[in-house]
Amino acid sequence: MPAPPLPIRSSSALSESYVSDAFHRYLKSSLSQAKAEHLLDPDILAGAEGDLMITGPALCLYFAALRCTTNPPSVPLPRSSKSATPMELSYDNCPEPFIAFLRVWSKTVAPIQSLAPELQHDLARIICGLQPIVLPTEPSLNGIAADLRAVAIEISQRRSFQERYGEDLQAALDSGAAPATPSPKRATFVPPPVYDPSPTSSANSSPRSSLDGHASPQYANRDLPPQSPSFLSPAPASAGPSNSGFPKASPSLLTPDSPAIEFIRETLYACIADALELQPSLRALLKTDPTRAYFASVAFAILQVATTSVTPDNTIVGVLGQTLTIEQCPPPLRPFMSELAAIGQAARALEDEDNETAMDCVQHGKPIPTTRMDRVRLMLEQGVGYAQGRTESEEGRRSVEGRAVSFTNRVNALSLGMTRLKAFRERQEDVFKVLGGIGM
Structure with a gap:
C-alpha cells in the first residue's frame, strides 16, 4: 500500500x-x-x-x-x-x-x-x-x-x-558505578572537523544557516571558475574537458610509494565528479544541503568503485591504472577494502535480480516496477525517509528482509567509517570547496 x-x-x-x-x-x-x-x-x-x-x-x-x-x-x-x-x-x-x-x-x-x-x-x-x-x-x-x-x-x-x-x-x-567512582574507561570518540572558510574565500563564501544541525562547510570563492584538484579526476590534463562539462584535472598526486589509505582515498575522490555527472540532482543538493551532498557523493563514489574498479580477486584498480591488493593493505585497512569488494558483489547481485524481475514483467505484460538499485540511489541521496516516487508497486516490492535498505546502510556505513579516518579528514575541506565550485 x-x-x-x-x-x-x-x-x-x-x-x-x-x-x-x-x-x-x-x-x-x-x-x-x-x-x-x-x-x-x-x-x-x-x-x-x-x-x-x-x-x-x-x-x-x-x-x-x-x-x-x-x-x-x-x-x-x-x-x-x-x-x-x-x-x-x-x-x-x-x-x-x-x-x-x-x-x-x-x-x-x-x-x-x-x-x-x-x-x-x-x-x-x-x-x-x-x-x-x-x-x-x-x-x-x-x-x-x-x-x-x-x-x-x-x-x-x-x-x-x-x-x-x-x-x-x-x-x-x-552507569552502574557509584557517583564518586566513575568508570576508569574514557570515551575516545572525536567528532569530525568543522569546515571553516579560508581567509581568502571568507568574503565571498556562502555560509549556510544550519537549520537541520548538519556541519556547515563554507564554499570557495564563487568568482573563480570551478577547478578540480588532482583527486577529482584520474585523467591527465591533456585529455581536455569532458562531454559532461566537468573539468579534467592534472594527474593524481599519488606516487608508487604512497600509503594504501591515500590510494583508496584518491581513488574514491576521483569518482566524485563522475557521481555528480551520473546523479545531476546532487548538484542542486549542494546548494540546499552541502553536507548531505558530500556524504552522498562519497557514497556514490564508493558504489562506483565497488562495481567498476574491483577485480574478481579483490584488487582495486585506481587512479592512473595503479593497483592495490588486499595483501598490500596494512591490517587495519583490510576490513575497509574487503567491505568495498563485498559491496560490489552485492550490488551486482541486486542488479541481476532487478533485470530478472524486469524481464519477467515484460513477458507477462506487466509494468516494470522501480528497481532496487534505483531505490538505493534515491536513499543514498535523499535519505531513507524520502517520499518522492514511493508508488504502490514500489512499496509492494519491498522484501521482508529490507534488502535495498540494508544495502544502502552498508554503503553509508562504509562511507561514514572511511571519512572518519584521518587521511580522509585531511582532504575533506578541499573536497567541499571543489564540490561547491562544481555545484554553481
Whole structure:
C-alpha cells in the first residue's frame, strides 16, 4: 500500500533543540541499558569501535518503539526533571527536519511490539551486530533493524549529534558505578572537523544557516571558475574537458610509494565528479544541503568503485591504472577494502535480480516496477525517509528482509567509517570547496 499522507500539523512544533536534548537523554539511558544487557561491551563504548555511531541511535529508536503507547505512534520523550510535564513527539509537534525520521520509525513500532520477547531481544542483538539466539532467524528482524539503522545513519550525520555523542558514551560507561567512582574507561570518540572558510574565500563564501544541525562547510570563492584538484579526476590534463562539462584535472598526486589509505582515498575522490555527472540532482543538493551532498557523493563514489574498479580477486584498480591488493593493505585497512569488494558483489547481485524481475514483467505484460538499485540511489541521496516516487508497486516490492535498505546502510556505513579516518579528514575541506565550485 502507498504510504499514508502525513496528518496536518499544527503550528505548535517543538524546537529542534528541545527534541535534540530529549533524544540525547534517551540515548544515554539506551546505551546504559545495552551495556547492562551485555549487548555493548565497555571497550567498544570507550573506543567507539566499528559503527557504534550508527548502533547507538538505532538502539535508542528500538527502545522508544518498545515504550510507545499511542496510535498513531509517537515517541515518549524523557523528562528533563521529575516535575517536568511528560511529552510525546508526534506529527503534530515534530520539527520539520525530523519528520522523515518519525515517519520511518513509526512504521516499525507495531512490528516490534508484536514480536515475542525473545525475538525482541534478538532484534536488539542484530542492531548491535550480534548473532540472534533464536534459530532459524525470523526474516522480518533484518528488515526492521535495517530501517532503524537507516534513520540512525542520518542522525549520525548531524553535527549537533556528533558534538554530543562522546558525552553520551561516557555517561553509559559511568552507569552502574557509584557517583564518586566513575568508570576508569574514557570515551575516545572525536567528532569530525568543522569546515571553516579560508581567509581568502571568507568574503565571498556562502555560509549556510544550519537549520537541520548538519556541519556547515563554507564554499570557495564563487568568482573563480570551478577547478578540480588532482583527486577529482584520474585523467591527465591533456585529455581536455569532458562531454559532461566537468573539468579534467592534472594527474593524481599519488606516487608508487604512497600509503594504501591515500590510494583508496584518491581513488574514491576521483569518482566524485563522475557521481555528480551520473546523479545531476546532487548538484542542486549542494546548494540546499552541502553536507548531505558530500556524504552522498562519497557514497556514490564508493558504489562506483565497488562495481567498476574491483577485480574478481579483490584488487582495486585506481587512479592512473595503479593497483592495490588486499595483501598490500596494512591490517587495519583490510576490513575497509574487503567491505568495498563485498559491496560490489552485492550490488551486482541486486542488479541481476532487478533485470530478472524486469524481464519477467515484460513477458507477462506487466509494468516494470522501480528497481532496487534505483531505490538505493534515491536513499543514498535523499535519505531513507524520502517520499518522492514511493508508488504502490514500489512499496509492494519491498522484501521482508529490507534488502535495498540494508544495502544502502552498508554503503553509508562504509562511507561514514572511511571519512572518519584521518587521511580522509585531511582532504575533506578541499573536497567541499571543489564540490561547491562544481555545484554553481
